[in-house]
Amino acid sequence: MIILGIDPGTISMGYGVVRVDGDKVELLAAGALNCQAKLPLARRLFQLHTELDKLVVRYAPSEVAIEDPFVAANPRSALAVGRAQAIAMLVAAQHGLPVFTYTPAQVKQAVTSYGGSSKEQVQEMIRLTLGLPQPPQPNDAADALAIALCHQRQTYLNRLVETGPERKP
C-alpha cells in the first residue's frame, strides 16, 4: 500500500509518500509544493491542485492522509488551512482515493507515542522509522511524512485488532 501524507498550507503544501508492507515502511518521496506568496490566492490554489494531481499520478497512492487541526491559532489561519485541505481532498476524490484526517496531537501520539512531543522528537522518529541519514527537509515535508506514518500505524493497529497478531512459533 502506498500512502500520501499532506500537511496543508496555501503557501507551502508539504507532502510525503511512503510504501507500506505490514509494519515495514519505505520512503518514496517527500517535499513541499511552494507557491509565490505574491500570486493571487486563486492562482496559488490552481497551482497546488495541478502539482498535487501530478504527484498522485506519479506515485499512485491508494490512500491519502491529511492533517486537520481541530482548532486553529486564529480564524485567518483556519481559513488558509481549510483552503489547502480542500485542494488536497478534491484531488484525492477526483482520483477516487479515500481520505483520512488526523489532528496534530494524533500524529504526534502515533509517531512518538506521546501527544505532546516536540517537532524535533517527531522528526527524529521519522528519521529512525524510515532509516534516513538525517530528518527530511523542509519542515513541511517532515510534517507530511509524520501524517503518512500516523495513518500507517493506525491502519496497522486496526488490522491487528481485527485479525489478532500473527503468532510466531
Next chain:
Amino acid sequence: MIILGIDPGTISMGYGVVRVDGDKVELLAAGALNCQAKLPLARRLFQLHTELDKLVVRYAPSEVAIEDPFVAANPRSALAVGRAQAIAMLVAAQHGLPVFTYTPAQVKQAVTSYGGSSKEQVQEMIRLTLGLPQPPQPNDAADALAIALCHQRQTYLNRLVETGPERKP
C-alpha cells in the same frame, strides 16, 4: 459582462449569475448547490467542484465574486468557509477567470448603502434591483446575488472614477 457571485459553504454553496450592462443588471440564475451532509467531506468538495464547473460552462461568466469573511464565528466555521472558497476559486482559476473577494460588510454597504443592514434589507434591495416579484430563495442564493451585485457596483463605481460620469446635455 456576466458576473458569478458565490456564497461559500460546504453543505450549501449559494450562487447567483447576473448580466451587467453599465448600471443595468439582469438576473440569469440563482440557487444553491446542496450536498448531503452525511457524505464524506472529500466527496462533498468533489460534488461542489463538479457542479460549479457546470455552472461556469453554462453561463460563461467573465468575473467571479466570492464572499470572504475577514473574521469567522469560530475556527471550525472558518475551516469550512475556507474549504468552500478554495473550490470556488479553483474553478474560476481553471477557467482563467479573475476572482474578487468582498467581506459581508462590503456587500451590505454596496447593496444597501449601509454596512450594518439586516439580511431582510439586503434581500429587499436585491428584489428591487433585479425587478423580481419576491426575494430570491433560498437565503444562500440571495446572499450570492448580493455578492454579485456588490461586485457590479464596485466595478461600475471604479469605472466612473476612472472615466468620469457621462454628461447628458
